[in-house]
Amino acid sequence: MEGPESLLVYNGSVISVKRFSDTSMRISYSGLEAYRNCPLKYRFQYVENLKEPKSREQVFGTIIHSVLRYIHTPASVQPTLDQALNQFSQLWNGDAYENETEERAAFSQGVKIISDYYAKNDPGEATIVDLESRFALEIGDDSTGRHVVAGIVDRIDATPSGFEIIDYKTARKMPSQEKVDNDLQLSIYLRAFLDRYPKETEHLDRITVSLYYLRHGVKLSSTRTREQLADLDRQFLAAIGDIEAAKFDPILSPLCEWCGYRRYCPFWKHKYLEEHSVDDDGAQKAIEEILTLRDRMKGDKLRYAQLSETLLSYMEGKEVERVFGSTGIVGKSVRRTWKYDEDRLREVLVPLDKWDAVRKVDGTALRGILPVLPLSARKEVEAAKVPDKESVSLTIKKARDIEALDESVVS
Numbered sequence: 001m002e003g004p005e006s007l008l009v010y011n012g013s014v015i016s017v018k019r020f021s022d023t024s025m026r027i028s029y030s031g032l033e034a035y036r037n038c039p040l041k042y043r044f045q046y047v048e049n050l051k052e053p054k055s056r057e058q059v060f061g062t063i064i065h066s067v068l069r070y071i072h073t074p075a076s077v078q079p080t081l082d083q084a085l086n087q088f089s090q091l092w093n094g095d096a097y098e099n100e101t102e103e104r105a106a107f108s109q110g111v112k113i114i115s116d117y118y119a120k121n122d123p124g125e126a127t128i129v130d131l132e133s134r135f136a137l138e139i140g141d142d143s144t145g146r147h148v149v150a151g152i153v154d155r156i157d158a159t160p161s162g163f164e165i166i167d168y169k170t171a172r173k174m175p176s177q178e179k180v181d182n183d184l185q186l187s188i189y190l191r192a193f194l195d196r197y198p199k200e201t202e203h204l205d206r207i208t209v210s211l212y213y214l215r216h217g218v219k220l221s222s223t224r225t226r227e228q229l230a231d232l233d234r235q236f237l238a239a240i241g242d243i244e245a246a247k248f249d250p251i252l253s254p255l256c257e258w259c260g261y262r263r264y265c266p267f268w269k270h271k272y273l274e275e276h277s278v279d280d281d282g283a284q285k286a287i288e289e290i291l292t293l294r295d296r297m298k299g300d301k302l303r304y305a306q307l308s309e310t311l312l313s314y315m316e317g318k319e320v321e322r323v324f325g326s327t328g329i330v331g332k333s334v335r336r337t338w339k340y341d342e343d344r345l346r347e348v349l350v351p352l353d354k355w356d357a358v359r360k361v362d363g364t365a366l367r368g369i370l371p372v373l374p375l376s377a378r379k380e381v382e383a384a385k386v387p388d389k390e391s392v393s394l395t396i397k398k399a400r401d402i403e404a405l406d407e408s409v410v411s
């Protein structure tokens with residue numbers, strides 16, 4: 001439920017903020033994104049408040065964002081390229097780099113990004129509506145619980161046809177257009193924009209949302225439909241529901257490479273133990289042997305597949321189901337799994353009053369309806385969850401596979 005507006009002093013200026021009532025959780029967009037990437041990382045960062053050292057990439061990104069704010073802050077004359085580069089060198093912070101070579105490469109990259117930006121854009125031509133604007137958006141309703149998602153939009157421009165919402169990226173890798181078309185960050189920024197300018201909801205096709213990949217000098221743009229914006233709540237409410245249910249399972253992914261919590265994470269912390277190795281002879285030998293065995297099994301599996309093919313085609317040629325060699329017999333065996341036609345089964349079992357007894361709870365379907373259930377029902381459904389089957393197996397990587405990750409560990 002939205003409350004009245006109040007005034008707040010932020011960074012020396014007075015801003016108007018909406019007050020929200022009955023909200024269960026206030027979360028930043030970056031927190032939600034962190035949760036969706038790895039719930040355990042979210043727990044370290046936002047629940048346990050463990051400090052994560054800023055990575056080089058984060059420090060670099062913050063400096064570039066500040067320079068772009070400087071370039072576009074409305075003024076009678078926009079800064080020249082030289083002035084922007086001068087601003088960059090004043091803001092430069094080389095502390096995060098391990099040596100001079102790395103620092104020099106990063107500094108040159110920054111100079112290139114800003115120079116390319118000027119080559120492709122005339123800052124004086126942009127009609128800036130807002131820069132780094134803060135938002136606090138209420139999502140959900142009485143039935144789902146009301147929550148506030150907060151964040152900062154890098155830039156909003158007025159364009160000849162409408163508006164453009166821009167988020168700057170300093171990442172090396174660019175996403176596919178499909179990912180941009182479904183990017184949640186851009187969707188929430190658009191929702192925040194519409195919260196401020198509700199009349200624009202009628203003209204969604206005139207509002208462009210863009211990710212500007214500065215290292216590549218490429219802007220990937222998209223628009224959003226009403227359906228996409230409506231679906232946003234469902235996705236965020238699902239994540240918030242999981243946070244409230246304290247679901248903090250780790251997700252191992254390439255993003256671990258940049259995670260500053262590896263020394264606390266069960267997937268990585270063994271690597272950071274003081275002795276940095278297995279302190280038990282038996283376990284150390286088991287690691288060596290399991291790696292050798294894994295390689296041998298890979299080779300054996302391949303050979304087994306080749307031999308099977310030879311024998312199956314021999315059997316087919318002879319039109320037999322088994323072949324007898326001097327050392328043994330090899331036969332063809334076909335394994336089938338079966339499923340029942342649900343409609344026909346229902347016809348048989350409903351009259352016998354046995355249909356309910358064989359119907360199974362479908363976990364996937366249940367997860368689909370969970371976000372739209374009332375909060376109390378969601379909590380009851382969660383409480384009804386019990387462990388089913390669990391199997392434990394090993395994942396095996398050779399040392400050389402993880403060496404690359406070692407180098408990027410934030411210490």
Ligand code: SF4
Nearest residue numbers: 038041250256259265
């Ligand atoms: S290292 Fe990976 S799995 Fe562990 S908390 Fe960080 S992101 Fe999650």
